[in-house]
Amino acid sequence: MKKIIEVLRLKYEAQLSHDKIARACQLSKGAVYKYVHLAKAKGITWPLADDVDEAALEALLFPAQEKPQRYVPPDCFQIHQELKRKGVTLQLLWAEYVARYETQAYRYSRFCACTASGGISRSVACASCTRPARRRSSTTVAPLSR
Secondary structure (H helix, E strand, O other), rough: OHHHHHHHHHOOOOOHHHHHHHHHHHOHHHHHHHHHHHHHOOOOOOOOOOOOOOOHHHHHHOOOOOOOOOOOOOOHHHHHHOOOOOOOOOOHHHHHHHHHHHHHHOHHHHHHHHHHOOOOOOOOHHHHHOOOOOOOOOOOOOOOOO
16 A cells, blocks of 8 residues: 555655655655655645545546557447448458558458457457358268178
């Protein structure tokens, strides 16, 4: 558990060094430095407001960073609908996808894997892709008798 409030209290109220704070809170000196440095950068001063708790302070110092999505996933439903039309191939749909999204488009192999799985995951495929192909039954030949 992070002890940000305790670190700031010991730093500004008790005027302790980072080394002593680290030993008192059982944290590394690097963690103590990081908490104090981030608090200074955000303009947080001691004493803290009464409504600030550990979770609110942590959210203020360490805001959640959303990872930007590099690739735009294909619309699998639309692709499956288009594939039902005569003359439409997966490669043709991929070419249109690349023309639309350019640098954010998947490569052909990944595009095929995404559309084959319905965009859910690699291990869970959609029903239309996993349905076994219909085969005509061959005529059974009776074994030769001797």
